[in-house]
Amino acid sequence: MIVRIKAFARFREIIGSENTLDLDEGTPVLGALKNLSAGSKDFRDACFDREGTIASHVVLMINGKRISGRDRESMVLHDGDELAIFPPVAGG
Amino acid sequence: MLSCDELERYHRQIMLFGEAGQEKLKSARVVIAGAGGLGCPVATYLAVAGVGHLRIIDHDTVDRSNLNRQILHWDMDTGRAKTESAGKKLQAINPDIEIEEARVRINEETAPGLVRDTDAIVDAMDNYPTRYLLNHLACKFGIPLFHGAIRGFDGQVTTIIPGRTACLSCIFPKAPPKEIFPVIGVTAGIIGLIQANEVIKYLLGTGELLENRLLIWDGLHSILEEINVERDQSCIECSQLQSDPMEKVK
Numbered sequence: 277m278i279v280r281i282k283a284f285a286r287f288r289e290i291i292g293s294e295n296t297l298d299l300d301e302g303t304p305v306l307g308a309l310k311n312l313s314a315g316s317k318d319f320r321d322a323c324f325d326r327e328g329t330i331a332s333h334v335v336l337m338i339n340g341k342r343i344s345g346r347d348r349e350s351m352v353l354h355d356g357d358e359l360a361i362f363p364p365v366a367g368g
Numbered sequence: 369m370l371s372c373d374e375l376e377r378y379h380r381q382i383m384l385f386g387e388a389g390q391e392k393l394k395s396a397r398v399v400i401a402g403a404g405g406l407g408c409p410v411a412t413y414l415a416v417a418g419v420g421h422l423r424i425i426d427h428d429t430v431d432r433s434n435l436n437r438q439i440l441h442w443d444m445d446t447g448r449a450k451t452e453s454a455g456k457k458l459q460a461i462n463p464d465i466e467i468e469e470a471r472v473r474i475n476e477e478t479a480p481g482l483v484r485d486t487d488a489i490v491d492a493m494d495n496y497p498t499r500y501l502l503n504h505l506a507c508k509f510g511i512p513l514f515h516g517a518i519r520g521f522d523g524q525v526t527t528i529i530p531g532r533t534a535c536l537s538c539i540f541p542k543a544p545p546k547e548i549f550p551v552i553g554v555t556a557g558i559i560g561l562i563q564a565n566e567v568i569k570y571l572l573g574t575g576e577l578l579e580n581r582l583l584i585w586d587g588l589h590s591i592l593e594e595i596n597v598e599r600d601q602s603c604i605e606c607s608q609l610q611s612d613p614m615e616k617v618k
């Protein structure tokens with residue numbers, strides 16, 4: 277299945293604005309982001325915490341709808357889905 | 369009543385929203401939390417627009433490394449309190465408004481007294497713990513919070529109306545890690561001016577605010593995008609809020 281990754285801010289600097297991933301049917305959000313990490317240490321460092329879970333501050337959306345809570349990593353992606361990843365910025 | 373000087377000073381914008389609109393700006397009290405990258409452009413443009421009372425909060429002094437973006441602080445100001453440096457320039461830009469310099473650190477003790485008597489809180493901070501504190505008080509007192517944040521060429525901005533829109537904790541339940549962030553002054557200018565524009569519209573009661581809309585600016589590609597956000601029914605700060613403070617005012 278094909279999943280589009282829409283990256284914002286720092287994530288966009290690292291992997292570009294739009295990526296498509298060819299993933300196995302039933303791949304969860306975590307799997308898709310691990311897939312991106314495999315190709316980029318910078319992405320892994322920005323997206324994951326030391327324990328290997330998706331950093332808690334990273335905002336995730338599937339098809340424009342926010343996903344949150346503890347189970348967001350295990351939410352299953354479907355063919356044609358767009359997974360958006362946004363790291364809030366903090367400076368002023 | 370507007371003076372002759374004021375009618376002349378604000379002529380071009382009175383053409384937009386009338387003397388009644390200008391009176392609304394004049395009678396408004398706005399607190400700007402932070403006199404840094406965001407606070408400088410926000411304060412400058414609210415001052416020239418004639419917002420009657422600006423309270424500028426910052427405990428810091430001007431450092432040479434601030435000067436690439438904090439446009440109210442000039443080379444001669446290094447070492448001076450940011451509130452004093454900003455206050456002097458703002459008063460010179462517009463002598464008809466009141467500038468209040470609050471050189472204090474924003475914490476749980478000081479913050480309530482700094483924000484509770486104001487019409488709008490501008491988040492021009494550089495860290496999330498203080499932002500969450502401002503958000504907490506905005507929700508508690510029913511005062512709108514104008515959020516902005518920047519990093520590098522990237523920025524984000526939204527308007528929080530407690531009880532009606534997602535609050536900061538709904539949108540960002542967890543703070544990003546602390547860092548010494550890279551930044552270019554134009555990013556602070558762009559995001560700060562969107563915040564100032566929101567404040568002005570809110571005070572005038574005109575246009576459409578960034579309610580439940582997080583605007584995301586990508587300066588490297590010159591792209592402005594929008595993410596829809598919504599209230600979190602279990603939010604620790606705002607889930608109890610039912611009433612709409614803007615309705616109460618009307």
Ligand SMILES: [Zn+2]
Nearest residue numbers: 535538603606
């Ligand atoms: Zn909330």
